Amino acid sequence: MILSLAPMEGVTGYAFRKAHAECFGELDRYYTPFLVPPRLDFPFANRYAKELCQEGDEALDVVPQLLTKNADEFVWATQLLSEMGYAEVNLNVGCPSGTVANKGRGAGFLRDLAALEAFLQDVCVRSALPVSVKTRIGFANDNEFEEILETYCRCPIAELIVHPRVRADFYDGAPRRKAYGEALAKAPFPVAYNGDIFSVADIESLVAAYPETRHVMLGRGVVGNPALPRMIKGGPAATADELERFHDVLFHTYEERIGGNAVFRMKEWWSYAKELFVSPISVQRAVRKLKRVDEYEAAVSKIFRTEELVVDRIGQ
């Protein structure tokens, strides 16, 4: 079973994959948060270039994700990425944000399937790299998926990663796993599953329902519980010491790259990781208002010394 890291803008970029690989062992694959391709003949903008070819990445299988509906810019970006040594590129057909979707990008692509098919037929031929797609199953309604799946099935894509929600769901409600099952049954290319895998029991129930499952992409589940992939492979939950070490590598990598804003980024990590503790509210309260690095470090050290972990919650 392939276990990969989901792209999550501002959350699962370079710092997270470095900390995770160093402290919990590498995942089979890491997708970057979305990158917007540069204009033709230009390099990637600085904020996106910082996600690419970073120290330690050479030992990992990293797949850059692109967010665009412009075929020429997509193809140009694949040339740049191929020269950097990447082996695959992923297209984002899921981003639900209004500013993205209203311009026909991300999940917005699903409102114009003729344009999506024309784009894929074109870029799959001209791309310097194999093209995989990460998709939602509709814009407003899941009955759109039949036609969406037929569209993908006509295109020579390398893999389809299905996050079985529609754009209107954003991240709410249960994933509609049946749609993933339909894709598995019908697609001529490999299909992966993504969505709401938070525990060993969650992945067991997915595999029980769909035994052909070969690739599961983990997002919020691994952000909040970095030992989840190890647990899925039969290993133990994280100890407080392991979590603290992971926290410190993540925090210091952010500090080196974005200075004082590292505290802000770590608060986002705590919004997921607090659920590992018996009292998520008191963990959240301990870090919520902090701005200064020294105050933050003192609060975190206290959390790891005094707050109890809920290992039982996650299947052990």
Ligand SMILES: Cc1cc2nc3c(=O)[nH]c(=O)nc-3n(C[C@H](O)[C@H](O)[C@H](O)COP(=O)(O)O)c2cc1C
């Ligand atoms: C904060 C945040 C940022 C995200 N950024 C991206 C992104 O850049 N590209 C993408 O394809 N999906 C993005 N997603 C969606 C995730 O990759 C994933 O599909 C979703 O969280 C469901 O999987 P999960 O339940 O395992 O987290 C994002 C989700 C969140 C919560």
